Amino acid sequence: MTAQRARLRRYAAAMAAATTVATTLTGMAPAQAASADYSFNAAGATLTDVRRITRADVAAERGYTGKGIGIALIDTGVAPVEGLTSGNVANGPDLSFESQVANLRWRDTYGHGTHMAGIIAGRDTSGSGFRGMAPDAKLLSLKVGAANGAVDVTQVMAAIDWVVEHRFDDARNPIRVLNLSYGTDGVSNWMKNPLSHAVQNAYRAGIAVVVSSGNTGGAITNPAFDPYVITVGATDMRGTTAYTDDQVASFTSVGAAPRVPDLYTPGRSIVSLRVPGSMADAGYPSARVGERYFVGSGTSQATAVATGAAAVLLQRYPWLSPDSLKCSLRESGPYVGGATSGGRMLDLDRATAKLPTLCAVIGPRSTGTGSIQEARGTSIVSLDGVPLTGERDIFGPLRSATWAAASTAQRSWQGGDWMGRPMTGTGWSGTQYGQANWAGRVWSGTDWAGRVWSDISWSGATWTARGWSNTLVDGVPWSARVWSGVSWQHGAGGAWMK
Incomplete structure (x- = not known):
């Protein structure tokens, strides 16, 4: 903690001298494009390709691999597959519906979270050379999505709150970055939106929140529209590692000024880790690459790339604030073709070699007192045909104003209870398959x-797929015998393609 306080003091001194800039930067000259170029396999861009495209390989040669940086991944869990069992992945609380099944707790039955984890911090010990963007970062997984993607917005809010309140649990790897490859179409004003308030509370606690812009090709989703997060769009690399031919991927939600993606990173046909037998794996066999890998496209994947890059830059400059981290990342690379405004790509060679850009976003704070239902939008889960709607969470009535006050004060969690709801255990329960695990809990009520x-x-739930095809689609409507939900897919990146 002493070292952390020293870092915070250095950060405060740096910010005192920072130049305030507008939320959206315009009129800057393009950076020099990377000269190296080679074509990658038509099946997709491997992480070796992605690391070269983003120049993470050059940063790693300088020793910047995310070491000492904690990353929280709020997603569908992380499976203990090769590449994620070398000791740098821990499973925090499972807040998903599947947490009540002992052999499903923490495990990624959907396949989405594992794909993200591989991109962010995957690393093999077998000598295969598989590496994510920040292979030496510490990844903390919080599972909120079930096998069919079902998740309520309040579960995501609870997970964000937990990350904030437990960000210093690992003193050697404090949580500095939060990956949220998720979004809803509940675009009520960010000033009152509860989900937006949750990510702002993380931001004000010094955590950079990296969020997918969305896969609708139109408006940016919730909470990516919040000006305090790092909103990420996806590029189509067009089969090469040259910057010059990259385009904004057609599915990317590009929004409109003043809220457009802060950064564009590779997001089409990214090869990462596969979860055999998961929902995505069973429903999309053509996306398999060999026995271990799987191809996925979306701003989810792009967000994972940006999250790993953030950890790399924070190792280089550990005193950076979330604002200055955002400015430094988005000013590092050249402009991308097809961007309506802003639209710069990532160059970790340049970002780690030059002094960072210090900046601060000046603006009002959110209140979080708006409607929970409006934050959901059309992302609704249901049980036996009964939808979860209104001002409540999965356990009962919940006033957003009451939650917002507790969340802001970092008191929404008391032990294993969130807002008085019994949701998880109160400590670590041991290590299994190379991953540490937070204790579970049986829900009451x-x-x-x-x-x-x-x-x-x-147990034994069956499901059917409606709408999967070999093209990236938005809101793939998986349904299950017990639970049904389109929240995860309807958000920022659950679609898969080859």
Whole structure:
């Protein structure tokens, strides 16, 4: 903690001298494009390709690999597959519906979170050379999405709160970056939006929140529209590692001025780790690459690339604030073709070689007192045909104003209870398959359909797919016998393609 306080003092001194800039930067000259170029396999861009495209390989040669930086990944869990069992991945609380099934707790039954984890911090010990963007960072996974992608916005809010309140639990790897490859179409004003308030509370605690812009090709999703987060769009690398031919990927939500993506990173046909038997794997067999890998496209993947890059730059300049980290990343590379405004790419060679850009976003703070239902938009989960709607979470009524006050004060969690709801255990329960695990907990009380949690059949659920194809689609409507939900896919990046 002493070292952390010293870092914070250095940060405060640097920010005192920082130049305030507008939220959206314009009129800057393009950076010099990388000269190296080679074509990659048509099946997709491997992480070796992505590391070369973003110049993470050059940063690594200088010793910048994310070491000492903690990253929180709020997603569908992380499977203990090769590349994620070398000791740099830990499983925090499982807040998903599947947390009530012992053999599903923490595990990625969807396949999305593992794909993100591989991009961010994957590393092999077998000599294969598989490396993510920040292979020496410490990744903390918080599972909120079930096998069919079902997740309520309040579960995501609870996960963000937990990260904020536990960010210093690992003193050697404090949480500095939060990856949220998720979004809803509930675009109520960010000043009152509860999900937006949750990410702002993380930002004000010194955590850079990296969020997918969305896959609709139009408006930026919630909470990516919040001006305090790092909003990421995806590029189509067009089969090479040259900057010169990159374009904004057609599915990317580009928004409109003043809120457009802060940064563009590779997001089409990214090869990362596969979870055999997961929902994505079973529904999309053509996306498999050999036995271990899987191809995915979306601003989710682009966000994971940016998250790893953020950890690399924070190792280089550990005193950077979330604002200055954003400015330094988005000023590092050249402009991308097809961007309507802003639209710069990532160059970790340049970012780690030059002095960072110090800046601060000046603007009002959110209140979080708006409607929870409006934050959901159309991203609704249901139980036996009963949708979860209104001002409540999965356990019962919840006033956003009450939650917002507790979240802002970093008191929404008391032990394993969030806002008085019994959601998880109170400490670590040991290590399995090379991953440390936070203890689980049996839920008490009733759900929104009036049933006791213990009466709900969780095992043996079957599902069908409607709408999968070999093209990237938005809002793939998976459904299950017990749970149904499109929240994860409808957000920022759950679609897969080859």
